[in-house]
Amino acid sequence: MSDARSTQTLPSASPVTSSARATRLRFAAFWGLPPLVWQLAFFVVPLGFLVAMTFWSVKSFRLTPDATLANWTFILNAGFFRNAYVYTFWLAGLTALLASLIAFPAAYTLAFRLQPATRRFLVFMLVVPFFTSYPVRIYSTQIFFSPQGIINAALHPLGLGPISVLNSPTGTVIGYLVLTLPLVVLLQTFALMNVPKTLIEAAHNLGCGRLRTILTVIVPSARIGLVVAATFAFVLAFGDYVAPLYLGGSKPPTLSILIADQVKSGNHWPRASVVAVIMILTLVAVMSTMLALAYGRRGAKP
Amino acid sequence: MSRALLRRAALLVWTFLVFTFIFAPIISTIVFSFNADRFPSLPWGGFSLQWYEAVFADASVQRGLVNSLIVAGATSVIATFLGFAAAYVDYRYRFFGKAAYTAIVALPPTVPVVILGVAMLTFEGRIGLSGTLTGVTVGHVVLAAPFAMALVRMRLADLDPDIERAAWNLGATPWSTITGVVIPFCLPAILASIFLTAAVSFDEFMIAWFVSGVNETLPVRVLAMLQGQVSPRINAIGALVFAVSMTLVVAAQILLGRNGRRSKETQP
Numbered sequence: 001m002s003d004a005r006s007t008q009t010l011p012s013a014s015p016v017t018s019s020a021r022a023t024r025l026r027f028a029a030f031w032g033l034p035p036l037v038w039q040l041a042f043f044v045v046p047l048g049f050l051v052a053m054t055f056w057s058v059k060s061f062r063l064t065p066d067a068t069l070a071n072w073t074f075i076l077n078a079g080f081f082r083n084a085y086v087y088t089f090w091l092a093g094l095t096a097l098l099a100s101l102i103a104f105p106a107a108y109t110l111a112f113r114l115q116p117a118t119r120r121f122l123v124f125m126l127v128v129p130f131f132t133s134y135p136v137r138i139y140s141t142q143i144f145f146s147p148q149g150i151i152n153a154a155l156h157p158l159g160l161g162p163i164s165v166l167n168s169p170t171g172t173v174i175g176y177l178v179l180t181l182p183l184v185v186l187l188q189t190f191a192l193m194n195v196p197k198t199l200i201e202a203a204h205n206l207g208c209g210r211l212r213t214i215l216t217v218i219v220p221s222a223r224i225g226l227v228v229a230a231t232f233a234f235v236l237a238f239g240d241y242v243a244p245l246y247l248g249g250s251k252p253p254t255l256s257i258l259i260a261d262q263v264k265s266g267n268h269w270p271r272a273s274v275v276a277v278i279m280i281l282t283l284v285a286v287m288s289t290m291l292a293l294a295y296g297r298r299g300a301k302p
Numbered sequence: 303m304s305r306a307l308l309r310r311a312a313l314l315v316w317t318f319l320v321f322t323f324i325f326a327p328i329i330s331t332i333v334f335s336f337n338a339d340r341f342p343s344l345p346w347g348g349f350s351l352q353w354y355e356a357v358f359a360d361a362s363v364q365r366g367l368v369n370s371l372i373v374a375g376a377t378s379v380i381a382t383f384l385g386f387a388a389a390y391v392d393y394r395y396r397f398f399g400k401a402a403y404t405a406i407v408a409l410p411p412t413v414p415v416v417i418l419g420v421a422m423l424t425f426e427g428r429i430g431l432s433g434t435l436t437g438v439t440v441g442h443v444v445l446a447a448p449f450a451m452a453l454v455r456m457r458l459a460d461l462d463p464d465i466e467r468a469a470w471n472l473g474a475t476p477w478s479t480i481t482g483v484v485i486p487f488c489l490p491a492i493l494a495s496i497f498l499t500a501a502v503s504f505d506e507f508m509i510a511w512f513v514s515g516v517n518e519t520l521p522v523r524v525l526a527m528l529q530g531q532v533s534p535r536i537n538a539i540g541a542l543v544f545a546v547s548m549t550l551v552v553a554a555q556i557l558l559g560r561n562g563r564r565s566k567e568t569q570p
Binding site: 030036113127137138182238240260276 | 309310313314316317320321323324325326327328330331334383384385387388390391394395403406407409410412413414415416417418420421422423424425426428440441443444447451475476477480501502505507508512521524525528536537539540543544547548550551555
């Protein structure tokens with residue numbers, strides 16, 4: 001932290017003694033160093049270690065430091081990896097789209113149609129799921145959709161069903177929505193609340209219809225928030241392990257299931273590391289693309 | 303006019319359905335934890351506390367709960383200290399590489415937990431931390447510290463930086479201003495972040511699943527139970543976990559709400 005210099009400007013009348021300077025430096029280091037050291041040691045280094053491990057080899061069931069590309073060529077050429085990659089990417093993208101479309105009318109209602117007090121309460125309610133054991137929520141969802149579950153019990157008297165979505169991609173997507181919808185509604189609501197009311201009123205005064213106002217005024221001016229919400233949905237779904245396992249029946253497996261399997265049973269950590277690094281690279285690429293999309297064309301539209 | 307009404311009704315119904323989808327799993331967890339029937343479905347099988355009794359009698363659940371409480375307690379204290387320190391540094395100093403500094407502290411929640419879990423496991427295996435509660439705590443602090451930093455930083459935004467500078471110029475040491483001015487001012491946010499980071503840790507299952515080994519935390523126990531057959535005991539644990547987490551989050555909310563109101567009063 002030797003480069004840390006305080007923003008304070010001391011008046012020249014009181015010259016800074018060297019001991020006072022040393023005190024301030026120690027003070028800055030006391031607060032500045034622990035977070036940095038901790039996150040370097042237990043976040044940056046483990047991730048770096050993960051990257052390094054992709055070049056290691058497993059010799060007679062033992063991890064051996066190495067400089068081989070064998071893990072990369074194995075994973076990149078493996079049919080099961082390619083299928084899982086395409087499948088995971090596609091489902092996460094579908095989830096981002098579905099969650100955005102499903103959330104929008106609700107966020108619109110929260111932002112424009114409800115009293116501030118009601119809105120505050122519902123926004124608080126949307127925070128609740130983040131602190132409600134996600135595996136338990138997935139378990140409940142599994143029970144809902146099980147053959148003897150509530151959904152089929154309710155559908156039966158109507159002469160419908162039985163429906164079966166468990167152990168299928170549909171089940172996985174339902175689980176992804178359980179995970180992502182609260183966040184997407186929340187972020188979209190904040191995005192829509194930031195749209196200037198005068199802009200909407202102006203559109204209405206100029207005879208612009210409701211739907212046209214939404215499409216040509218509200219969505220473009222809330223674009224950044226809407227894109228960020230969809231991006232978060234993609235990121236969450238792409239990395240989720242619970243929904244594809246318990247609702248999708250890991251048939252076919254997603255990337256996170258591949259990682260868990262390789263680590264927990266296959267015991268081939270370097271290959272799991274390759275999958276993890278590819279996931280990180282994918283997420284970085286997706287996030288930068290989406291952010292470019294959100295911010296990039298701002299000047300293009302008058 | 304009736305079309306406007308219809309539109310309004312349609313929006314409200316849609317919103318209601320979205321909230322139903324989000325909250326049905328939570329509500330059903332609580333409701334069916336009191337259901338006498340083994341399989342949670344309609345019709346209702348009668349009120350019973352047997353699943354709670356079974357849960358409390360289960361030694362592995364007890365161990366998991368104790369482990370979770372230890373990890374959550376340790377995580378909340380360490381993460382809040384680190385979060386406060388990082389927020390204060392961001393508030394007080396300007397230095398070369400500050401953007402990188404805050405990014406390193408703030409980024410962990412954007413990395414999928416499955417990847418954090420693998421990274422932690424491989425790294426901690428090397429230094430002998432994997433399979434220990436310390437190892438789980440270390441991972442949870444990485445994940446929770448950014449939340450603490452955000453809460454404290456928001457609070458510090460309401461504290462005029464000149465107050466501290468004035469105190470320094472009047473001869474106060476940095477130590478006395480931080481303990482006499484900054485920490486008391488941030489106290490609601492600090493307490494809120496203790497509760498919130500405890501809740502983050504108490505609910506975290508992926509890093510814990512990779513790292514904990516035989517020292518399972520409660521969410522890891524739940525994950526293991528999910529692999530077995532349908533058991534209403536999961537509902538009972540879920541409802542208990544829900545109660546603990548919500549107590550923590552509501553406490554944090556109340557502290558922050560009071561926090562916000564007070565800052566509005568002092569700055570009209």
